[in-house]
Amino acid sequence: MALPWQVLDRVTVAGEGDLELRRRGKDDFLISIGPQILMNSKAQRSELALGRLGCSKIGQHPAPQVLVGGLGMAITLRAVLDALPASAAVTVAELNAQVYQWCLGPLAELTDHACADPRVKVQITDVAELIKTAPAGSFDAIILDLYRGPHPRTDQRNDPLYGSRAIEYYRTRLKTGGVLTVWGENPDAGFERRLRAAGFAVRCERPGKGGYRHAVWVAEKKTACKHPGNPDNN
Numbered sequence: 383m384a385l386p387w388q389v390l391d392r393v394t395v396a397g398e399g400d401l402e403l404r405r406r407g408k409d410d411f412l413i414s415i416g417p418q419i420l421m422n423s424k425a426q427r428s429e430l431a432l433g434r435l436g437c438s439k440i441g442q443h444p445a446p447q448v449l450v451g452g453l454g455m456a457i458t459l460r461a462v463l464d465a466l467p468a469s470a471a472v473t474v475a476e477l478n479a480q481v482y483q484w485c486l487g488p489l490a491e492l493t494d495h496a497c498a499d500p501r502v503k504v505q506i507t508d509v510a511e512l513i514k515t516a517p518a519g520s521f522d523a524i525i526l527d528l529y530r531g532p533h534p535r536t537d538q539r540n541d542p543l544y545g546s547r548a549i550e551y552y553r554t555r556l557k558t559g560g561v562l563t564v565w566g567e568n569p570d571a572g573f574e575r576r577l578r579a580a581g582f583a584v585r586c587e588r589p590g591k592g593g594y595r596h597a598v599w600v601a602e603k604k605t606a607c608k609h610p611g612n613p614d615n616n
Contacts, residue, residue: 387412390488393480403484409492411455413481420529423492426457428565428596429527431589433461435600436525436563443522445469449555451509452476452527453497456485458565460493462525463501472502475509482506510542510551518554523561531566531597532573544573549580556603566597577601 385406392402399416411423421429433450440446446466450459453476462472474497476482482504485497497504505512509526532544539545544564552562562582566573569586577584582601589598 385410391480391484393478395478401478401480403488405488411489411492413455413484415529418529421454421457423455423457423489427589428598429454429457430461431587432525432527432563432565432598433458434465435587435598436523436561437462437465439559439561439602440522441465441467443467445471446522447520448472448523448525449509449513449516449521450474450525450527452529453481453485453504454527454529455489456493456496458525458527459502460496463496463499466501468501470501472499473512474502474504475507475512476504477506477508479506508542510548513548513551513555516555519557520555521560522557523563524552524556526562526564528565531564532570532599533567534570534572536570536573538572538576544576546576546580549576549582552601553580553582553603558603560603562599562601562603564599564601566599569597574599 387404387406390403390405392400395401395415401415404412409423413420448462448470450462450472453474459474536544539547542548574584574586581604583604584599584601587598587600588595
């Protein structure tokens with residue numbers, strides 16, 4: 383018989399309900415918001431693939447700069463750190479300060495204390511706003527691990543994360559040859575089209591070989607874009 387879940391902590395998120403951290407046994411953790419399960423520590427393959435794919439081409443750079451949007455259980459962050467040299471700098475944008483405290487506390491051993499790594503700086507902020515204010519060419523990789531990924535109902539132009547204006551921000555904030563990786567529940571052809579239109583070389587991977595497989599988009603910034611633009615003017 384499976385052990386019952388124990389609620390370790392709970393915080394109310396305006397408009398969304400209670401954000402909860404639960405545990406059963408030693409290392410089986412779950413994060414939920416309202417009735418929705420966001421992540422389980424026993425299901426890591428898409429998060430690990432997201433971080434690994436985002437950093438696969440920059441691990442040999444002398445001092446790679448990486449932005450991770452969304453902290454969760456820090457599983458993606460752990461994969462990012464494992465792929466990068468000691469000289470790397472990783473900025474994590476997380477909306478909820480309590481999630482950061484969970485990763486420093488009860489979740490820390492799960493990821494070998496990823497958030498305490500000296501390469502990591504966590505900012506409690508909206509990743510979309512952080513990207514807007516970052517200088518052009520700031521990052522070698524941008525990795526989005528957010529619990530709502532692209533989907534067919536995404537506003538094609540104005541969605542703050544997956545619309546064409548947001549994609550143009552990603553393009554300009556990446557260095558030439560930089561990589562954007564994005565987690566999603568399912569493939570979304572419209573999102574892929576928007577990435578290609580912005581000048582990215584794109585593929586969508588489905589990590590794993592069985593069961594439900596999430597989507598991971600890998601979009602590489604080409605050396606030139608046919609339709610460059612300033613998203614603030616579009």
